[in-house]
Amino acid sequence: MGPTSLHRRPAGRQDAFVAAREADWKALDALLTDDRALHRQPRAELARFGALYRALCADLMRARSAGMSADLVGWLDGLTARAHDALYGSRRVRVVDLADHLLRAFPRALRRQRRALAWAAALFLVPLVVSVVATLVWDGFAQRMVSPLVLEQMAQSYADPLDGRAAGTNAGMTGFYVHNNVGIAFRCFATGLLFGLGSVFFLVYNGVVMGTVVAWVALAGHGRNILTFICGHGAFELTAIVIAGAAGLSMGDALLRPGDRGRFASVRARGPELVRLVAGAAAMLLVAAVIEAWWSPSAIPAPVKWAVGAAFALGVGLWLALGGRR
Amino acid sequence: MEVTPIDTVATIEAPEHVRFDHRLAGPAQRGAAFLVDALIRVAVVLLLWRLIGTGLVGDDAPVGVLLVAAFLLEWGYFVAFEMLWSGRSPGKRVFGLRVVKQDGRPIGFVDSVLRNLLRAVDYLPAFYALGALASALDPQFRRLGDQAAGTLVVRVSRARSDDRVAVEPPPTAAELAALPPRPALSADELRALEDYLRRVGTLSPAREDELADLIAPALAARMGGLTYGSASRFLALLYHRATVG
Numbered sequence: 089m090g091p092t093s094l095h096r097r098p099a100g101r102q103d104a105f106v107a108a109r110e111a112d113w114k115a116l117d118a119l120l121t122d123d124r125a126l127h128r129q130p131r132a133e134l135a136r137f138g139a140l141y142r143a144l145c146a147d148l149m150r151a152r153s154a155g156m157s158a159d160l161v162g163w164l165d166g167l168t169a170r171a172h173d174a175l176y177g178s179r180r181v182r183v184v185d186l187a188d189h190l191l192r193a194f195p196r197a198l199r200r201q202r203r204a205l206a207w208a209a210a211l212f213l214v215p216l217v218v219s220v221v222a223t224l225v226w227d228g229f230a231q232r233m234v235s236p237l238v239l240e241q242m243a244q245s246y247a248d249p250l251d252g253r254a255a256g257t258n259a260g261m262t263g264f265y266v267h268n269n270v271g272i273a274f275r276c277f278a279t280g281l282l283f284g285l286g287s288v289f290f291l292v293y294n295g296v297v298m299g300t301v302v303a304w305v306a307l308a309g310h311g312r313n314i315l316t317f318i319c320g321h322g323a324f325e326l327t328a329i330v331i332a333g334a335a336g337l338s339m340g341d342a343l344l345r346p347g348d349r350g351r352f353a354s355v356r357a358r359g360p361e362l363v364r365l366v367a368g369a370a371a372m373l374l375v376a377a378v379i380e381a382w383w384s385p386s387a388i389p390a391p392v393k394w395a396v397g398a399a400f401a402l403g404v405g406l407w408l409a410l411g412g413r414r
Numbered sequence: 415m416e417v418t419p420i421d422t423v424a425t426i427e428a429p430e431h432v433r434f435d436h437r438l439a440g441p442a443q444r445g446a447a448f449l450v451d452a453l454i455r456v457a458v459v460l461l462l463w464r465l466i467g468t469g470l471v472g473d474d475a476p477v478g479v480l481l482v483a484a485f486l487l488e489w490g491y492f493v494a495f496e497m498l499w500s501g502r503s504p505g506k507r508v509f510g511l512r513v514v515k516q517d518g519r520p521i522g523f524v525d526s527v528l529r530n531l532l533r534a535v536d537y538l539p540a541f542y543a544l545g546a547l548a549s550a551l552d553p554q555f556r557r558l559g560d561q562a563a564g565t566l567v568v569r570v571s572r573a574r575s576d577d578r579v580a581v582e583p584p585p586t587a588a589e590l591a592a593l594p595p596r597p598a599l600s601a602d603e604l605r606a607l608e609d610y611l612r613r614v615g616t617l618s619p620a621r622e623d624e625l626a627d628l629i630a631p632a633l634a635a636r637m638g639g640l641t642y643g644s645a646s647r648f649l650a651l652l653y654h655r656a657t658v659g
Binding site for chain 2: 102148157168169170176254268270271274278352360
């Protein structure tokens, strides 16, 4: 509005406008007071809401163009915003959607992001294998990668064959694994926002630590014990870490190669895909936490654990490779 | 071309082609809201610890429950409340803030998960340093998580329509008679007068007169060379004459 829009405001014009329209505004405000209840209103009320909202839009534009008081315009503005939010509300999350997500959408998303997945797997597995070999071949490598105190502890805790432990301890460890592992996976993903660098770090770091510890325990002569422990939850846990890392790498890729979008717009466009991957990884880690706390340390004979571990690995492989295919 | 003023307002266009403004929440309000949320979460963990931690010493199970609770509070608290209360966590509710999409629609599950998982990056290296830097550089105060998820934190407008600017003391008939019956003022000028009068009383008298002197002479000249005593009083009378009569 430039200075050309000089106009005169007859006394009481705004007051007349408010007096004529206020009842409708108040009615809309009342419908909005509990914005969650809007979708539960009877049909007639819903239809009325739509009419009231459209009328309000017109009122707001009229108040604005007629240069009515900033107070009134501000208030209509806020009411319009609230009505708009209620009308164009977000969809609710349902349990059915979650199951469908895990069984179909998640494996599909994973296959679409197979390049990121391959990179993440390489960034995790290559350092893992290198650390295993280096620990076995070079003296002092393990101590440089992992604190000697931790190595000593790990060798100690796998010295005895697995023979089960108190249920309380298992419950406690479940909590620990949920808190720790899922937290690590989330950070591994989130730090991908630093152009993928954080995810690269977490993948390599986890590969090195795991490779070093397993090889060190094996050197101490307890290799069978630690591998029997890992084989149950490994398929879920290690895969999930790689998937979380892949999601982070994919986010970094979206930032680095945004195409004809802005960098953040490029991440936004990939947002649903990323959340699918991270949610799937989190679900896998929850399963892994339960297995790791209750099944892995139990006194069940090693051959059974190996068989079950192989079945889990096969199951995970089939699920991720075939889930959601027609 | 219309020049967009630098302001803490995000203009959103609804499908009905009506545009409305969201006022953006600044770093101070967001920080305060976060503090409230942080305190609530610490309180919940402490309460849980008191409830289940005592009497079960030596058993690891309560520790597990606490760790799961801590995990859920760390990663799920904001997502849960933003879904339940359409973009408001308890802390945001206290300060009248709300998370919305950039286009003004309410946030969905994906937006909420993304912006809250990415807190882990905004937090780096400590105490949201990266997030503070990012929002300082962004005209809409968005931290990295907001930029990646495409969300804004806005202040929910609660202004009332019946608050009218009152001229104190009330104008006398003589004062009004000195002004033209229908002062020729543009909508923008009226709004500027209203914004000014709203701040009268919150400023020092000297500052009030200084501000009023910027526009009063020009308006007086346009009304046919009116004379006035106090510039501030003149503007108030002019506004009253234009809006009330």
